[in-house]
Amino acid sequence: MTPLPRVAWIGLGVMGSPMAENLLRAGYPVTGYTLEQHKLDRLAAHGGVPAPSAAEAARNADVIVTMLPADADVTAVAHGPDGILDRARPGALLIDMSTVAPGTAVALAAAGAEHGLRVLDAPVSGGEAGAVEGSLSVMAGGRAEDVEAARPLFEVLGGTVVHCGPHGAGQTVKAANQLIVAAGLQACAEAVVLLERSGVDVDAALDVIGGGLAASAVLTRKRRNFLDRDFTPGFRIDLHHKDMGIVTAAAREARLTLPLAELAARLIAEARERGDGGLDHSALLRGVERAAAS
Known part of the structure; x- marks a missing residue:
């Protein structure tokens, strides 16, 4: 052998x-x-x-x-x-x-x-x-x-x-992946806060959402992080901030305007500025809550 x-x-x-x-x-x-x-x-x-x-x-x-x-x-x-x-x-x-x-x-x-x-x-x-x-x-x-x-x-x-x-293609695909994950995290965070503030049974809502077109690995993997406010780092906001820098640089090199990428990068940067850089990237929910309280 x-x-x-x-x-x-x-x-x-x-x-x-x-x-x-x-x-x-x-x-x-x-x-x-x-x-x-x-x-x-x-x-x-x-x-x-x-x-x-x-x-x-x-x-x-x-x-x-x-x-x-x-x-x-x-x-x-x-x-x-x-x-x-x-x-x-x-x-x-x-x-x-x-x-x-x-x-x-x-x-x-x-x-x-x-x-x-x-x-x-x-x-x-x-x-x-x-x-x-x-x-x-x-x-x-x-x-x-x-x-x-x-x-x-x-x-x-x-x-x-x-x-x-x-060479380099794997990293380009990873940049696209990180863009999708960032957008998904922000969307899920906003949906959770919307459901909670509207008095809906959030677990039931996420069950049915997860059975339809809005189902995603982000929603499945990060569901308890969002609901329990458990932001123990699995993937830190600091690292996702670095990755979004790669995304925006790749967009510039390709001469593209990617509005959602720019927004996601800004929201992640704001989370770092607020001291959340060492938390799991699901802590983007904290930014949604801060905005809701203002």
Whole structure:
């Protein structure tokens, strides 16, 4: 039986930790690196091997996965003084599953090729629950043969794996995804407040709404967050703010006016300015309530 490829996992946050743990459960040998010791301890408790640096994690890996908060983090891990590009084994597959700008993905692919690496951008959707369940949607950009090489690993992490096109295409699709999620969150938040203020049985209303054309994963996944006002972060407003910056930049590059994207970006920015950046993005409901009280 052919052994599974050795995986280096860089970034063990809300999404990264359960994703790495799913690979460990599937039998992949995983060496991981992140800045927080308690997250390395969690990896070790699940059978992974902590590394002292990203470069050391990547040194002998067949597949290197980065799952980091933003473009600057990905660039630093790749190109920094102890960067993975200089330490990775030629021929290794570098998969960035972070959400970054399409241009960052294209630049990483070019730099990786100069070091003999195969590179994919493969951001995901599904939030913390999807990461835990292994039901994420994986949107991959890069060469078709590299996507196929990564598919067994992707299928451990997600229920939907799609090759979206060349380098950067996965990130463009993720930008569109984040626009739809932002609009859906705001619409659901406004609907919940409308129902509550109108004296309607909100649970009953959401049951029937969820059975019709307005049904959505946002409504299903975030229903209890809205109703219980539980904004424990699964995906923070700060990160969605970053993603909406990618959306608006992509729209400018495509010479498009996207009115709803601009409104959603503004509402998310206002939530951050009000101190809600560390809350789950379902906390957009707080902005609806503030507006209702004014």
